[in-house]
Amino acid sequence: MALRTAAAAAPCGLRRFFSTSIPAFNFPPSAAAAAQQREKAEPSTNLFVSGLSKRTTTEKLQEAFSQFGEVLHARVVTDRVSGYSKGFGFVRYATLEEAAKGIEGMDGKFLDGWVIFAEYARPRQPPGPPENNMASPYYRQ
């Protein structure tokens, strides 16, 4: 019968409709935090630069990134006791546009013989209870 076959075909489309209407995609709040650790951070004026030569200094870093925008602050992270570079650093631009240009211009480029990687820096430590003195990172820069 033509009517019976038409009625039997209908549920197929309905089933598909309901399966795509189920609101089962509520990502837990921790998903954003987990993504922050692996995926690229969201745009910021702050850049994380890795792959630096141990001989690369803050001056060289700021000098190299200044070609693409106004570098407000640059820092090669060094070990406090040894004083040697840890091989990565941070660059802060004045604007998001300059930060984007800085990444485009410096990511994958050579600096002091090493291929460096520039990307948006992750937001720093979550605001916690105030420390005893001015040695707290929140009192810096």
Place this chain on the structure above:
DNA sequence: GCTGAGCGA
């Protein structure tokens, strides 16, 4: 700081 992934005193 030669040994090279990473997110900062």
